[in-house]
Each structure stands twice: as C-alpha cells, then as structure tokens.
Amino acid sequence: MxxxxxxxxxxxxxxxxxxxxxxxxxxxxxxxxxxxxxxxxxxxxxxxxxxxxxxxxxxxxxxxxxxxxxxxxxxxxxxxxxxxxxxxxxxxxxxxxxxxxxxxxxxxxxxxxxxxxxxxxxxxxxxxxxxxxxxxxxxHSKVEKEHGKGWDIEFIPYVNMLITGNDPVRMFGELSSLGDMSVKVDSSKMTGFNDMNPEECYFSWKISIKTDVSSEKISEIFDWVDGECDLKITQILNESDKELIASNDDNPDHYDGIKNKDDHSHDLPKIEEKRLSSDRRVSSSSVENSSIRVSIDKVDDLINMVGELVIIQSMLAQLGKDFDNSQIMKLRDGLSQLERNTRELQESVMRIRMLPISFAFNRFPRMVHDLSKKLGKEIELKMSGESTEMDKTVMEKIGDPLVHLVRNSIDHGIELPHDRKAAGKPSTGLLHLNAYHKGGNIIIEIRDDGGGLNKEKITKKAKDRGLIKDDESLSEEQINDLIFLPGFSTAEIVSDVSGRGVGMDVVRRNINDLGGKIEVSSFEGKGTTFTVRLPLTLAILDGQLVSVGDETYITPLVSIIESLQIDEENVNIIAGRAEVYKLRNEYIPIVRLHEVFNIIPKNKKLSGGLLVVVEGDGKRAGIFVDDLLGQQQVVIKSLETNFKRMDGVSGATILGDGTVALIMDVSGLIRLSHQYSPSNNRVALDHVKSAA
Amino acid sequence: MSVMQNITNDEKSEINSGANQYLTFILAGEEYGVDILRVQEIKGWNKVTPIPNTPEYIQGVINLRGTIIPIIDLRCRFGLENISYGPTTVVIVLKVVGGGGNRIMGIVVDAVSDVYNVSLDEMKQPPDFGKVVSVDFIKGLAAVSEKMVIILDIDHLLNAGVMVSDDGQIH
The missing domain is CATH 1.20.120.160 (HPT domain)
Known part of the structure; x- marks a missing residue:
C-alpha cells in the first residue's frame, strides 16, 4: 500500500x-x-x-x-x-x-x-x-581527509526496528545514490520459518561504499533509526580506486545533497552545459502557483450567500408552480432579492481573488537591504497601506514593474550619504511605498527623498538622442514624461542595477496593459514620486450603456465625469471643424462617436443627443451619443483571443440578451478622434473598401 | 463487379495516401471545401455586433457560449456580390491555426453542401492566374464526381491581411 x-x-x-x-x-x-x-x-x-x-x-x-x-x-x-x-x-x-x-x-x-x-x-x-x-x-583537515574516500558501515538493526516503520530498503536506496556500494548481509540470526515473526528484523548488514561525502551525510541517512540499531561508520583506508575518485572530483554533483536521487545524476554533461550557458538560470518551466489562501471568513460569507440563493430559488420555484397574476408582487420581490443576492455573491467571489498588497511589497525589504549595501547607500524603507487588497492577477503582473521602480529609486534617486549631507539632508535616504484605494482604483506610490529628476540632463539627453527637437521647449510635466520613452536612461554609468535604458518604457507598457497608468512628479533636490494607478480587478467593470444608431457601447463608469444634455449655445466650432463644448469654465473637445466608429446615428444634430464627459490619460473629452441606456456590471471578454486588438475598444461583453457589446477604451478613443478628422475618415474608409 | 472493384480501389487509395474529409459549402454557385477537422460547428446566421473601423468583410463579432468570435463574410472577402442572407445562410465556425496560437472564427457562406473524402493524389494544384486571382489561400482543386471542389487553406485565408497584421488597416 x-x-x-x-x-x-x-x-x-x-x-x-x-x-x-x-x-x-x-x-x-x-x-x-x-x-x-x-x-x-x-x-x-x-x-x-x-x-x-x-x-x-x-x-x-x-x-x-x-x-x-x-x-x-x-x-x-x-x-x-x-x-x-x-x-x-x-x-x-x-x-x-x-x-x-x-x-x-x-x-x-x-x-x-x-x-x-x-x-x-x-x-x-x-x-x-x-x-x-x-x-x-x-x-578543515578532517574534511580534506574525508574527501575522496569511502566508508565501511556496519548496520545492525534491533529486532523491532521494522515496527517503527523504518524500511532498510529505502535507506539502502539512499545510500546507493551516494556512490558505488557493496552490501553483505548477515542472516545468521535468522530463525526457522515457524518461529519467525514477520514484523521483526533478523538481518544485519555490512556495507562498503565508495564515495567522497562526509560521515555526517552517511549517518544522516540513519537518523531515523537512531536508537534502534547499532551503527558503526569507519573510513576505508586503502585508496585503491584513485581513478574513480579523481573523476568524482570533476563532477559538479559529487555531493549527495545535489543529486536528484537517480534521474539526473548521470546526466552530467547536460547539467554542466546548462550551467555554463546561463550563469544565472531563470527557471524555465515555472509552474504558476495555482492556489490561493482564503481566510475562513470569506468562505463563510460565501456559504451563507449560497444558502440564501438556494432559499430564493426554491421560493421562486414554488411561485412558478401555480402562478397567477395575483402573485406578481411576490414574484417581483423574489426577483429583486435574487438580484441583490447575485450581486453580493459576485462581490464575495471577487473578494476571494483579492490579496493584500503586502504580497507584492514583501520582497522589498530584502531588495532594499541588498541593494543599498551594494551601492553603499543608507536607505530606510517605509511601507504603508500593505493591507490594501487587490486582484491576484493584477498583483502578479504588477510585481516586476514595481521592482523596477524601486530599483530605480534606489539607484538613481537616493544619493550617496556624503552627497546627501552636502545637500543638507540626513545621510539616510527614505523610500516610501504606499498603497491605497481611490475611486475604483488602487494607487501605489513609490516616493524617495533623493535628488529628483534632473530636468536639464533629461532634456539634453532627449535632444542628443533625437527624441525631441533642439528648439522644442517643454513643460515640466512633459520633461518628466520623457523618461518613459524607449531607450532613455540618464545614468552616467551603466550599472547592473539599472541604467541600461530598458525599463521605464517597459514599466509603462506593462502598467498600461493592466489598464493602469503611471505618473511621475519630481522636485529637484527633494525627491521623486511615481504614482501607479491600477484597476481593482481585470474581470468585471461597472459600465454605462450608451446607444448610437443601432449599436450599444459600454463606457467604463470610472472614466465618466458627467453626462449632460447639449445646449447648442455652448458649442463652438473651431476652424469649421473641431467642435468644443463650454462646460462651466472649461472647453472640452466633442468626439462624435458615430464619426469615430463610422456608424449611422439616429441624429447628427448635437441638440438631439447627449454628451458624456469622460477623462482618459488626463485628457477630457465629451463623447456625443444618441442616448444613455443604463448602468450595469459587465464581465470583460477579450477581443484579442480570437480576433485582434482594436483602437478605441478595450474589450467586449455579453449583454443580458446574449448579444455582444463593445467596451470603449476612453483614452484610445480620444487618441483616435485626433487622427480622424471627418474628411480624413472618409478617405481612409474608401481606401479600405477598395482593398477588400 | 467493376463497381465493387472501384470501391475497394478507392478505399485502398484512401488508406495509402491518407485521405482527408472535407466539408463543402456553396458560395455563389461554386463549391468550396474546408478540412472537416477544423470545423467546430455549423450554426444559423444571427445578428452580429459590428466592429468599428474594420474592413467590410469582417461582419463583426458574436457570442459563442461566452467567447467572442469574429465573423467573416466570405462572399465579401472574395469580392463577390453581396446577397441578402436567406434561410440556408449559415456560419461555419472554424479553428484557425497560426498568428500566435489557435483562434476560433466564423465564416458566412450561402449554404452547406456535403462531406467528401479527398486524397492528396486527387488534389491538383490550382493554375496560376497571375494577378487576376490570388491562389495563396487555395490548397488545391479536387474533382469529386464530375464537380470541382475548391479546397481552401483556411489558415492562410483567415490569417492574411487585416486579421493579424496591421497591413491594410486604416490609420
């Protein structure tokens, strides 16, 4: 068994x-x-x-x-x-x-x-x-002496050793993985068949093993039978097999601890080769951790809710059996209860996927400790908001970008102790990781009190690299944004910590892929703050359904600022083309969704429709739609799985009637609207039609 | 007797040359075939959700039991005249390999026809039409009982152009 x-x-x-x-x-x-x-x-x-x-x-x-x-x-x-x-x-x-x-x-x-x-x-x-x-x-000399020889082992188990569940065969198996082994069994104590108790051990063994491991290694195998046997381990004195020992010395796995019992141990050339090809091996087939720990409270909640759901289900089933119009109120009650319950259940299930952000933060104390030592800097790490919860998938994907940002702050941000003192700051730099919820987002801040971004250096670098024109003058914000461009690094010396010029652009891309944003603000001499904004979850979104023509689209509720009826008096047309809407003291460009998506609207007059004011990537725009339909939580489905990424569309979802509705990508839509002035649009579409 | 002979010969050739089964469908009077192992299902045409700013032949997307799949009008893809969809109009849901993994797509055709065994021997290379018709997406032409069936290379057909690369996409 x-x-x-x-x-x-x-x-x-x-x-x-x-x-x-x-x-x-x-x-x-x-x-x-x-x-x-x-x-x-x-x-x-x-x-x-x-x-x-x-x-x-x-x-x-x-x-x-x-x-x-x-x-x-x-x-x-x-x-x-x-x-x-x-x-x-x-x-x-x-x-x-x-x-x-x-x-x-x-x-x-x-x-x-x-x-x-x-x-x-x-x-x-x-x-x-x-x-x-x-x-x-x-x-030391003992270790030296032990090296390259073998051991004689006398193993005399007491009769009752087997009763404790110890199996000599297993021990021999382990021994044999250490080297060449020869075993002599002493069966002199064996009794006649009739007197034999199958649970007792009558044998003893003499083992000689050619190996170069220490005696501790040998005796460790017998740890489990300590006190249940007589064990004598002596060194083999005759060094007859020098050749074998010499070859053993070359083996990278001459030590038992490394042997994976038998499979890999004879595969030496392969192991060696792999080791050489990549000195710092990245585990290739890393199996993703496929389980999460869930607190019992969350599970209890869930079970309660499922219980309620079952009750409502049986109530509705009973109602359906002999239904007449008089019971319509009861049905309505039941359905609203069902709705509430489903939503609660959904929220609880989502909460199961939520983990405190400390899972992502945990690695930083060690990293800061190691890096600061390496770079000769004194850094105090402060973490707050570690209990902020976020979706497990988001967490897994945000880990690497965060590591990069922290490395950056340590390497480029915080100065060496004497530079800090010269600048009148305490010699110990402060690195602050902070996480909190805001709106439907999670905000992670990485703040250091280092030198800050050097604007002159950045501008100069950007000009050298041809990323901006020589005579271009940029706002502070735009300069800070330059560090996210591909191939940008101002580190004077490329260290192995950072500064190879790969990174910040990748960080931004990864965060954008998650539906998040990264911003940087910096005060020269005072420090830099990176702010990462992430969605709570990747799977479900609160959406506002809007209709244009025959189509229904979903606008993420988080990006909507307000929706309003258009007052023609507030509409201005710049150069006969670009429409702007005066909203209080602000001018907001109007994006006509039917033009960007090239569909036929119910009406083209602005006064006949609604303006949904949205914000994406820090820019505001008013999206002109026919009508608002309602708010609903939608499950995000990927368009890319079977199709491809589309500009202006972040995904799709399935509505209650089984049809597909597209989810707008607000910032993509604003970008798109810049490319599509109405006349360009027509030309481009003609081109496509002829190509098709 | 001779008929019997024929059948056994046919069977033999199937075994020898590894005949494949093809599902054929009708498109503007011609019969086209696709590898039956790639066919996931055949369903009637339902309303699709159009995707903005895609070429005309991409009808849109539908919900296939919780997955979003694109639907391609093959008439439009081949530049044939559009007809209104009738009761025989069907969507053939296919598995397409390439372009970074497997994908599921649907093609709209006039009607489904039959399933044929076609061995590799029976399949002829299409003649070169030069620039008139691109034969890249045709795997071969097969004669099945006096009729010609155009066997399509769906991977090539459905991965080409706008489906994966940004070629021909409006920007």
Whole structure:
C-alpha cells in the first residue's frame, strides 16, 4: 500500500516558499549582536518544517542543505552563538540558495551544484569557526581527509526496528545514490520459518561504499533509526580506486545533497552545459502557483450567500408552480432579492481573488537591504497601506514593474550619504511605498527623498538622442514624461542595477496593459514620486450603456465625469471643424462617436443627443451619443483571443440578451478622434473598401 | 463487379495516401471545401455586433457560449456580390491555426453542401492566374464526381491581411 505523495507536493512547495519568506523577513529584522529569541525561533521553525517536509517527500538535497542552516540557527536559538552580521548575511544567501533548490526540485530542472556546495561549505565553516582556532583547523583537515574516500558501515538493526516503520530498503536506496556500494548481509540470526515473526528484523548488514561525502551525510541517512540499531561508520583506508575518485572530483554533483536521487545524476554533461550557458538560470518551466489562501471568513460569507440563493430559488420555484397574476408582487420581490443576492455573491467571489498588497511589497525589504549595501547607500524603507487588497492577477503582473521602480529609486534617486549631507539632508535616504484605494482604483506610490529628476540632463539627453527637437521647449510635466520613452536612461554609468535604458518604457507598457497608468512628479533636490494607478480587478467593470444608431457601447463608469444634455449655445466650432463644448469654465473637445466608429446615428444634430464627459490619460473629452441606456456590471471578454486588438475598444461583453457589446477604451478613443478628422475618415474608409 | 472493384480501389487509395474529409459549402454557385477537422460547428446566421473601423468583410463579432468570435463574410472577402442572407445562410465556425496560437472564427457562406473524402493524389494544384486571382489561400482543386471542389487553406485565408497584421488597416 503506497500513498501517492506527489499529491502533497504542491502544498509542500507552497508552504516552503512561505517559510522562506518568513525566514527572510525574520533575518532582516534580526538586530546584529542581540538575538531576539522570538525572531530566531520563528526562523528556526520555518527552516525546521522545510527540512522535515523535504525529507518526507524525498527531496534529500533540500533536506540536507536545510539541515546545516538549521544547525546554525539552533545554536543562535540556544544563544550558544552570537548573531553576527556575517552569519545573517550568510543565512540570507542560503535562503536564496534554498529557494533555487526548491524551484529545481519542483520543476525538475538541474541544480546549480557548485553554488550549493560552496554555500554549504561556507555554512559548515561558520559552524566550525565557533570552536577554538585549533579545532577549526582540525575540522578543515578532517574534511580534506574525508574527501575522496569511502566508508565501511556496519548496520545492525534491533529486532523491532521494522515496527517503527523504518524500511532498510529505502535507506539502502539512499545510500546507493551516494556512490558505488557493496552490501553483505548477515542472516545468521535468522530463525526457522515457524518461529519467525514477520514484523521483526533478523538481518544485519555490512556495507562498503565508495564515495567522497562526509560521515555526517552517511549517518544522516540513519537518523531515523537512531536508537534502534547499532551503527558503526569507519573510513576505508586503502585508496585503491584513485581513478574513480579523481573523476568524482570533476563532477559538479559529487555531493549527495545535489543529486536528484537517480534521474539526473548521470546526466552530467547536460547539467554542466546548462550551467555554463546561463550563469544565472531563470527557471524555465515555472509552474504558476495555482492556489490561493482564503481566510475562513470569506468562505463563510460565501456559504451563507449560497444558502440564501438556494432559499430564493426554491421560493421562486414554488411561485412558478401555480402562478397567477395575483402573485406578481411576490414574484417581483423574489426577483429583486435574487438580484441583490447575485450581486453580493459576485462581490464575495471577487473578494476571494483579492490579496493584500503586502504580497507584492514583501520582497522589498530584502531588495532594499541588498541593494543599498551594494551601492553603499543608507536607505530606510517605509511601507504603508500593505493591507490594501487587490486582484491576484493584477498583483502578479504588477510585481516586476514595481521592482523596477524601486530599483530605480534606489539607484538613481537616493544619493550617496556624503552627497546627501552636502545637500543638507540626513545621510539616510527614505523610500516610501504606499498603497491605497481611490475611486475604483488602487494607487501605489513609490516616493524617495533623493535628488529628483534632473530636468536639464533629461532634456539634453532627449535632444542628443533625437527624441525631441533642439528648439522644442517643454513643460515640466512633459520633461518628466520623457523618461518613459524607449531607450532613455540618464545614468552616467551603466550599472547592473539599472541604467541600461530598458525599463521605464517597459514599466509603462506593462502598467498600461493592466489598464493602469503611471505618473511621475519630481522636485529637484527633494525627491521623486511615481504614482501607479491600477484597476481593482481585470474581470468585471461597472459600465454605462450608451446607444448610437443601432449599436450599444459600454463606457467604463470610472472614466465618466458627467453626462449632460447639449445646449447648442455652448458649442463652438473651431476652424469649421473641431467642435468644443463650454462646460462651466472649461472647453472640452466633442468626439462624435458615430464619426469615430463610422456608424449611422439616429441624429447628427448635437441638440438631439447627449454628451458624456469622460477623462482618459488626463485628457477630457465629451463623447456625443444618441442616448444613455443604463448602468450595469459587465464581465470583460477579450477581443484579442480570437480576433485582434482594436483602437478605441478595450474589450467586449455579453449583454443580458446574449448579444455582444463593445467596451470603449476612453483614452484610445480620444487618441483616435485626433487622427480622424471627418474628411480624413472618409478617405481612409474608401481606401479600405477598395482593398477588400 | 467493376463497381465493387472501384470501391475497394478507392478505399485502398484512401488508406495509402491518407485521405482527408472535407466539408463543402456553396458560395455563389461554386463549391468550396474546408478540412472537416477544423470545423467546430455549423450554426444559423444571427445578428452580429459590428466592429468599428474594420474592413467590410469582417461582419463583426458574436457570442459563442461566452467567447467572442469574429465573423467573416466570405462572399465579401472574395469580392463577390453581396446577397441578402436567406434561410440556408449559415456560419461555419472554424479553428484557425497560426498568428500566435489557435483562434476560433466564423465564416458566412450561402449554404452547406456535403462531406467528401479527398486524397492528396486527387488534389491538383490550382493554375496560376497571375494577378487576376490570388491562389495563396487555395490548397488545391479536387474533382469529386464530375464537380470541382475548391479546397481552401483556411489558415492562410483567415490569417492574411487585416486579421493579424496591421497591413491594410486604416490609420
């Protein structure tokens, strides 16, 4: 009877990655010198459960590596060891290493073996450093001596070892993965068949194994049967098989911890090749985390609501059985209840997809810590609004752009300590991440108190690159906007942190793809603020249905400022073409939807229709439509799946009657209206018709 | 006897040359064929939602059980005269490969005709008409019981031009 362990793998990996997060943030909070026992304990527990899980699921490389970390943490926990900066940094690096190990265990991708071995060596060295200098040297020489030899193991289990569930076959399997192994069984204690108890162990074994791993590795395999057997591990003294050992030395995976038991271990050339081709491997087949944790409250809510829904359903069913006109009020009541319930249910289901933004923010303390050290800057990271919730898909996609922005602020924004002092600022720079809800959007601010954008430098650069004309004079806003152009970077030295000129344009594109916006404001010498505006969710939108001719379109409610009846007196026509509407103290260009979308409207006179005032990309416009129909939540369907992206249209949805309605992309529509002056429009369409 | 012989021969050639089944439809009196494995379903014509600023042959989009699929009028695509849609007018929903993955599209045709087995041997290359007619989207011409069936390369036909690239798009 074997249990399929692989069904638990997903959970194990998720929990392990979570544990790594805990370890990381714990380590970052650890004050050097004074060990906060609670924090150390938390880190230790995380490491311990990763180790336990990994051993259970047979990821011996992970378990082996974590074991060493755990030992170090254990010493810190018992206050046998001081928390030094060195140790913390080493542990942080180990966390990275462990994460890579877990990723390769999950995806079955090869392991960066030398790095793991190196890391483990460093940890072991640190562990042995604790003892006095002499022992330390001894340890080193012992390690040296052990290297490249084999072990004789005498394994004499007690009779009741099998009862505790330990299986020698598994241990041998693990041993055999360490090197060439020969086993002699001693069956002298075997009794006659009649006296035999199948639950007792009568055998003992003599194993000799040719390997270069340390004795700890061997004894670790027998950890589980500690106290249930006699175990003697001695070194093989005759070095007969030098050739084998020499070749072992060249192997990148000569260490048991790295071996993925059997599959990959003999695939050396392949592993080597991959390692060389990309020194920092990007996990290729990274399986997306396909599950989310949901608080029990949300689930309870959901169940309550489904219960109500069932009640309403049975009520309506009963009503339908013998229905007559007298019950029409009851029906109406039932339907309105149903409507309310459906909406609530929908909201709850959407809430399940919502995660606090701290999931995206969590990586920053570590990043700021590492980067500031690397760049020699002193930076304090402040985060607020971490509990702001946003859709999981948006969160996944916003991660990378945010990382880029934070890197940018650290690298370009905040100055070096002595420059800061010279500018009369505290030497420690402040980086503030803030998230909050505003309207139907989530706003994420990345604010630094660094040097700010250097307008002269930016303008000069843009001119050098030919992005703007020499004699062009730009407003402050326009200059700041230049940094989002492709191929723009003002960093004097291209560092590996940022400054290759790829980035800000990609950041803006990614955010635009999500239906969001990014803005930058900056005061020279005072700092820079990036503001990212994102929609709450990608799936559902509050829409205003408008009609033009026979068609129905949906305008996102968030972009509508107001709708009004047109008073002809307020309409002015510039140069006989461009119509503007005077709305209070503002002049708003009128976009005739029927002209932009080339459809026949019910009427062309402005006074016969309505003006929907919208804002997109910071620009206002009045969209001229025939009529407003109603407001409705619509589910966004992609046009691109089977068709292609269309200008002025952000997607489509299915209305109550099963027909398709297009969702307007307001900022795209405004852009479109600039290209289509009525006369151009006609020419362009003729052209298309002849092409077709 | 000779008929029997013929049938067995036919069957043999099917096996040998890997005959394919083609669904044929009528368009302005001619019979066209598409690979039947690409056909998802055949449905009657319903009102579509037009997409602004697309070429005339893109009728618009419909809701196919929750997915939005574009509908192409094949008469219009071939530059044939438009007729009003009648009771036999159908939409053939096809799976189109290429242009970055599979896509589902519908084509409007006059009527559905039949399903034929056509082996590769029986399929002839279309003659070159030069600039008169582009033969890119024709996979071959097949003779089925005295009739000519034009086998279409739907991937080529439906991916070409405005469907994927921005060529010919109005800007």
């Amino acid at each position: 074997s249990i399929d362990m692989s069904q638990f793998h997903q959970t194990f990996f998720e929990e392990s990655f979570e544990g790594l997060g805990v370890m990381e943030s714990g380590l970052l909070n650890l004050d050097v010198g004074t060990a906060d026992v609670d924090v150390v304990n938390a880190i230790f527990r995380a490491a311990h459960s990763i180790k336990g899980g990994a051993a259970t699921f047979g990821f011996s490389s992970v378990a082996g590596f974590t074991h060493v970390m755990e030992t170090l943490l254990d010493e810190m926990r018992d206050q046998r060891r001081k928390v030094t900066e060195e140790a913390v940094n080493l542990l942080l690096l180990s966390v990275d290493c462990l994460r890579d190990l877990l990723i390769s265990a999950r995806d079955g991708s090869p392991v960066d073996a030398p790095r793991v071995v190196d890391m483990q060596k460093k940890l072991e060295n640190l562990l042995s450093d604790k003892k006095e200098g002499g022992t330390c040297v001894d340890q």
